[in-house]
Amino acid sequence: MIINLDEIDSTNEYLKRMSKDGWNSDETLIVTAQYQTSGKGRRGRSWVTQPGTTLMFSVMMKPKLTLNDCSMLTLVMALAVRRALCDMDIETKIKWPNDLVLNKKKICGILTEAIAETGQIIIGVGINTNQDSMPDDLKDSATSILMETDDCVDHDSLLDNIIYHFEKLTESVYEAGDLSPVREEYEESLVSMNSKVTVLDPNGEYDGICKGIDDKGQLIVEHDDKETKVYAGEVSVRGIYGYV
Ligand code: BTN
Numbered sequence: 001m002i003i004n005l006d007e008i009d010s011t012n013e014y015l016k017r018m019s020k021d022g023w024n025s026d027e028t029l030i031v032t033a034q035y036q037t038s039g040k041g042r043r044g045r046s047w048v049t050q051p052g053t054t055l056m057f058s059v060m061m062k063p064k065l066t067l068n069d070c071s072m073l074t075l076v077m078a079l080a081v082r083r084a085l086c087d088m089d090i091e092t093k094i095k096w097p098n099d100l101v102l103n104k105k106k107i108c109g110i111l112t113e114a115i116a117e118t119g120q121i122i123i124g125v126g127i128n129t130n131q132d133s134m135p136d137d138l139k140d141s142a143t144s145i146l147m148e149t150d151d152c153v154d155h156d157s158l159l160d161n162i163i164y165h166f167e168k169l170t171e172s173v174y175e176a177g178d179l180s181p182v183r184e185e186y187e188e189s190l191v192s193m194n195s196k197v198t199v200l201d202p203n204g205e206y207d208g209i210c211k212g213i214d215d216k217g218q219l220i221v222e223h224d225d226k227e228t229k230v231y232a233g234e235v236s237v238r239g240i241y242g243y244v
């Protein structure tokens with residue numbers, strides 16, 4: 001089921017309220033908004049956009065995975081968005097775990113939240129589509145599809161195609177119980193694959209070479225002649241181009 005809203009605080013928050021009010025069905029629920037008054041980004045940041053210029057939606061579902069493994073679906077959503085943009089001849093890369101970049105600038109962010117009590121997860125997606133400029137503080141690190149291609153994006157058909165790919169990818173991940181069926185595709189899309197990255201670990205920053213992901217979606221970083229697995233919840237990773 002899809003609910004289309006003009007204005008809301010945050011599509012993720014809206015779905016959390018739906019869950020609290022008892023929506024606990026196995027059916028996937030999708031909510032879109034033209035404008036969010038308190039859009040949320042990762043790491044407690046806000047996600048601010050102009051009305052109608054961004055495709056914003058959240059998906060609430062009950063994954064056939066343990067709550068621990070649900071973070072894999074964030075990577076799956078990144079791949080689904082990438083595939084849908086690819087179908088429009090827009091070649092994006094993934095900045096692990098789930099930002100999409102176009103010409104080395106961010107065009108899509110994903111915020112996944114789990115509801116432990118019900119086993120539901122909410123995957124919120126924001127795609128910079130039709131902005132004709134970026135605010136000064138973002139213009140070095142973010143861009144939009146319009147700015148890069150001169151083409152306006154039809155939000156409804158892009159959303160339909162993302163959901164189509166997400167459902168197909170999710171099926172294969174459920175069947176395997178991990179990301180093994182999509183790992184190669186994900187690694188081919190990684191912006192930092194085989195390049196130097198800086199891991200911003202709260203216990204100490206270090207440099208290494210990105211070697212891909214494991215079957216659970218942890219980033220494999222080679223440093224000091226050994227491979228370390230980086231879990232997305234704990235650290236962020238910066239590549240050689242600043243933002244990417
Ligand atoms: C990030 O890159 O920091 C994640 C951004 C996620 C933004 C989307 S927009 C739809 C959904 N609702 C929110 O409040 N946030 C996500």
